[in-house]
Each structure stands twice: as structure tokens, then as C-alpha cells.
Amino acid sequence: MNIIDTHIHIWNFTKARYQWLEHNTTLLNRQYEIDELAPARVEAGITGGVLVQAANNTEDTDYMLETAVATPWLQGVVGWLPLTDPARTQQLLQEKYAANPYFKGVRHLIHDEPDAQWLLQPAVIDSLRILAAHHIVYDVVGVKPEHIETVLEVAERVPELSMIFDHCNQPPIATGERYGRWGVLMKAAAAHPKFHVKISGLGVTAQKGAGWTGDDIAPYVAFVLEHFGEDRACGGGDWPVCLLAGAYVDAWKNYKEVLTQLLDAEGQKKVFYKNAERFYKLNQ
Structure with a gap:
């Protein structure tokens, strides 16, 4: 079966500035380029991929686009635009x-902004309307319930904008709460x-290091599939951030274990690749 990993990061300190990494003391604070993922990607059975922004600058976006062009299995890029400047956003588009053809979506590191309502600034709303007019989707990297509240308001103001919650917006896996x-x-x-x-990033969310299993995440995956349905969900490995919670191959092993238990064959095809192709317009 085809499997599209809709959440892959790369970073190269000679190409762009990644402010969030400058004082990071984990294994993430080094360069990660796409060739390093190759063996694990093949072992995990991943057939396609989407690169997702790791810095609020166009240099990161340009680096990802260059990488996508040079990497046959990559199909799209979720980049960055200066959403607080609608005129510049429009100009860059x-x-x-x-x-x-590789520019498929936009993301801003809203979880690093002090204000959980960052997206509700009038200028940002204007930029999100521009994205919607261009049929460009928006990735929501929320980490708190307040981020969900914010994008619910965005959906009221820009109802034509398609959005996707990265990492299920951090469900309470670590505490076991159902579902608060x-x-x-x-x-x-x-x-x-x-x-x-x-459905991505859940190993790190579980806060068990490399000891997390499919059983840890299964109730939360079942919850989002119940409510969003098998037509509005897709999967992502979140490399290299996932390495904080063990190997990339093991992460995908856990996701596949859970999804194959919860979905029939057709549902699996949707979540593993068909929905990603449709949402990010990967074949267009």
C-alpha cells in the first residue's frame, strides 16, 4: 500500500535561521537533511512525503522547495508566508x-507565539483569506486548547479556508484523560x-520516551477518526522531532498497528495516502 508521510522536517543552519533551535539542548540541535531519512523511510514503507516548515522565514521555504525538486519521492511543501503583512503575502504568492507545483500549504509557528490568539489579528485574517482565494491550505501547529478555540474563530471568519490540525493538536495522552x-x-x-x-507526533506527546506503544495512542486516534471521519484524517511521522521518542520506523509501526485495527481496507487507503493527495492536491 502507498503511504504518504505528511509531516517531515529538514533544517540546515547554512540555509535558514531556526530560532527555536538556538538554545535547544536535545538531539534536534543539528542539521537534518532529507538523505538521512532515506533508509528509515524505505524500511517504514513510506512512498511519498510532504515537507513542513520549521522556521518563520522564506529561506526555510525556499530550502524545502529546492529539496523537493531534487528528491523524487517528495510531493509537496508546507511553507511560510508573512501573514501579518497581507500585501507581502499576496506579492510572494x-x-x-x-x-x-510543490508549494501546497502554509504554516506559522503559532505555538511559539506568546499570544494563543495570534491568528486572529486582522492582518493575519486578511492573509488567511488570501490563502483561501488561492486554494492553499493552512497547517495548525497548536499545542493548547486555546489554539483550538482560536482556529474555531478563524473558521467562522474565513469559512472557505481548509485547515489541518498537526499532531491532533496534542491530545492528553500523557495524563490518560478521556478526553477533557x-x-x-x-x-x-x-x-x-x-x-x-x-495523526502525527503522538509519540512525543505520550511523554514516554521510546517506550510508547500503539496502545498508548489508540483511544485518541479512535476519537479523532470517530469525529472527523476517515475522509478527513491523514498520517505523519514528524521526523526528526519524532526521534525524541524513539526511531522513525517504530513510530510508523505503531501508527500502522492502530490504524489497521480501527479501519477497514478502504479506510486505510484513505488515511494512509488518498486523503493526503486530496487535501494537499499532491497530484496537481
Whole structure:
């Protein structure tokens, strides 16, 4: 079966500045380029991939686009645009990115912003309307319930914008809560047809190091599939961040174990690759 990993990062300190890594003391604070993933990607059975931004600058986006062009199995890039400057956002799309066949979506590191309502700034809303007009999707990297509340408001203001929750917006796996405020808000989000969910990053969320298993994440994966449905979910390995919780191959082993238990053959095809192709327009 085809499997598209919709959440892969790369970073190269000679190409762009990654502020969040500058004082990072983990294994993440070094360069990670796509060739390093190759053996694990093959072993995990991943047939396609989407690169996702790791810095709030265009240098990171340009580096990802260059990498995608040079890497046959990569199919798309979720880049960055200066959303607080709608005129510049429009200009960059018109002059640079909209015509690039690999440019599929936009993300901003909202979880690093002090204000959980960063996306509700009038200028940012204007930029999100520009994305919607160009049929470009938006990745939501939320880590708190307040981020879900914020994008619920975004959905009211920009109803035509398609959005996807990276890492299921951090469900309460570590505490075992079923399902608390996260669950209430994600259920509300699922009522909006333009919201999708990415089953990714859950090993780190589990906070068990390399000891996490499919059993740890299964209730939360089942919850998002119940509410978003098998047509609005896809998977992602979150390399190299996933290495904080063990090997990339092991992460995908756990995801596949859970998804094959919860879904029939057709549902598996949707979540493993068909939904990603449709959401990110990977064949267009």
C-alpha cells in the first residue's frame, strides 16, 4: 500500500535561521537533511512525503522547495508566508510561490507565539483569506486548547479556508484523560467540514520516551477518526522531532498497528495516502 508521510522536517543552519533551535539542548540541535531519512523511510514503507516548515522565514521555504525538486519521492511543501503583512503575502504568492507545483500549504509557528490568539489579528485574517482565494491550505501547529478555540474563530471568519490540525493538536495522552477540554473542542472543530486532522507526533506527546506503544495512542486516534471521519484524517511521522521518542520506523509501526485495527481496507487507503493527495492536491 502507498503511504504518504505528511509531516517531515529538514533544517540546515547554512540555509535558514531556526530560532527555536538556538538554545535547544536535545538531539534536534543539528542539521537534518532529507538523505538521512532515506533508509528509515524505505524500511517504514513510506512512498511519498510532504515537507513542513520549521522556521518563520522564506529561506526555510525556499530550502524545502529546492529539496523537493531534487528528491523524487517528495510531493509537496508546507511553507511560510508573512501573514501579518497581507500585501507581502499576496506579492510572494503572485511572484514566487503560487506557480510552484510543490508549494501546497502554509504554516506559522503559532505555538511559539506568546499570544494563543495570534491568528486572529486582522492582518493575519486578511492573509488567511488570501490563502483561501488561492486554494492553499493552512497547517495548525497548536499545542493548547486555546489554539483550538482560536482556529474555531478563524473558521467562522474565513469559512472557505481548509485547515489541518498537526499532531491532533496534542491530545492528553500523557495524563490518560478521556478526553477533557481537548476532546470537547476537537469535536466542535470536527463539525466544520473544512477541518482535517493529522495523526502525527503522538509519540512525543505520550511523554514516554521510546517506550510508547500503539496502545498508548489508540483511544485518541479512535476519537479523532470517530469525529472527523476517515475522509478527513491523514498520517505523519514528524521526523526528526519524532526521534525524541524513539526511531522513525517504530513510530510508523505503531501508527500502522492502530490504524489497521480501527479501519477497514478502504479506510486505510484513505488515511494512509488518498486523503493526503486530496487535501494537499499532491497530484496537481
